[in-house]
Amino acid sequence: MSEIICLCKNITEETIKEAIKNGATTIEVVAETTGATTGFCHGGRCKAKIEALIKGNK
Ligand code: FES
Numbered sequence: 001m002s003e004i005i006c007l008c009k010n011i012t013e014e015t016i017k018e019a020i021k022n023g024a025t026t027i028e029v030v031a032e033t034t035g036a037t038t039g040f041c042h043g044g045r046c047k048a049k050i051e052a053l054i055k056g057n058k
Contacts, residue, residue, distance in 0.1 A: 008039020
């Protein structure tokens, strides 16, 4: 099973990677397309992980 990256919104690593593959190469676009970082902690727990995924999967 894919790791949960955004705990507030229950968004998996797989979903984030898919979004990056489809052109979401900035945190803003990932947020728009997946909803990650829009939860109650406002990305406090997931932003850094998403940034690392963007770097690693561009
Ligand atoms: S863990 Fe992603 S918004 Fe809180």
